[in-house]
Amino acid sequence: MEEKQKEAHLARLAEDGYTIVENAIEPDFIDALNETLLGLEKELGIEPAYNSFEGHKTLRIYNLLARARLFERVPVHENVLPLIEGVLDKGCLISSLSSIAILPGERAQPIHSDDQVIGLTRPHKSVVCNSMWALSDFTEENGATRLVPGSHKWDHCPVYGEHYASIPAEMPKGSVLVWVGSLWHGGGAHKAEERRTGLAMNYCAGFIRQQENQQLGIxxxxxxxxxxRLQELAGFGTYQGLIGHIDKQSPREAVLGQKGGHKSIWDHDKKEPVS
Ligand SMILES: O=C(O)CCC(=O)C(=O)O
Ligand SMILES: [Fe+2]
Incomplete structure (x- = not known):
């Protein structure tokens, strides 16, 4: 992504709380993702969760990095990751990677903000930044994500189940919607015929806990x-040479036995002993 384009997206994220990157993902990659997800849905016998948040007519597959190698290209994508790093910083982590297919007849998901469970006083610096890859077209009719622009700056969270004025994030297949964790939003109602398929590629700051436990789950x-880079994003590095260390090594070194070029924050001025 060009620097100028990146700056424009980051300015929109700061001001409105979201941005849409069109033509972000290669069409053949989108096709391969759709095919793999359809296969996984069958193989795993995926059913709706039957709750108001995850939906009654929505198919979600979690922990995708453990399911197929194809997904390894998702968290590091060059048209999305620079925006996430711009909002969080380069020490950001994968919080979760799941698919969300909304099927005809689904009701709107309650408006929420993805970081509300953390309970920080609002507004606050972004500690979560999420993205939705459009693996199909997203339209108002087929359940495009609903957004409440500017709500990331408000000092309170939405009341669960309450109606709020919102706009649909309409976007063609291959686009990616990026939003900050405090933005009020929710999946839309599906009143069309074709499924709405999205890939929820979610990130968090390197100093908080990931929603899906990547170290134990993969x-x-x-x-x-x-x-x-993917190992770092999955939490096998350390944040600022400190958070997440094991006996002053990164998990990559201590657990995977790989050289990580890790330097403990405390060793920045380390000198060899004088004999
Ligand atoms: O499916 C969508 O468009 C949004 C889903 C969402 O916001 C969530 O599950 O947290
Ligand atoms: Fe959400």
């Missing part, structure tokens, strides 16, 4: 094959 044999 087999280590799989993590060993991740790129170094």
């Amino acid at each position: 087999p280590l044999e799989r993590v060993k094959e991740f790129s170094p």
Whole structure:
């Protein structure tokens, strides 16, 4: 992503709480993701969660990095990750990676903000930044994510189940919606025929807990094959050379047995002993 384009997106994220990157994802990658997700839905026998938040006619598959290697390209995508790093910082982490397919007849998800469970006094610096990859077109009729622009600056969270004025994040297949964790939003009602498929690629700051436990939820044999950057994003590095260390090593070194170039924050002025 070009620097100028990135700055414009970051300005919108700061002001409105969200932005849409059109033509962000390669069409053949989108096709492969759709095919893999349809296969996983069958293989895993995915059913709706039957609750008001995850939906009664919505199919969600969690922990996708443990499911197929294709998903390893998602968290590091060059048209999305720079925006996340711009909002959080380069020490950001994958919070969760799941698919959300909304099927005909689904009701609107209650408006919420993704960081409200953390309970920080609002407004606050972003500690969560999420994205929704449009694996199909997103339209008002098929349940495009609803947004309350500017609500990330408000000092309170929405009341669960209450109606709020919102706009649909309409976008063509291959686009990515990015929003900050405090923005009020929710999945839309589905009143059309074709499923609305999204990939929820969510990130958090490197100093808070990830929503999906990546270190225990992804087999280590799989993590060993991740790129170094993906290993860091999954939480196998440390934040600022400190948070997440194991005996002053990063998890990558201590658990995966890989060289991580990690330096403890305390060793910034380390000198060899004088004999
Ligand atoms: O499906 C969507 O459009 C949004 C889902 C969402 O916001 C959530 O599950 O937290
Ligand atoms: Fe959400």
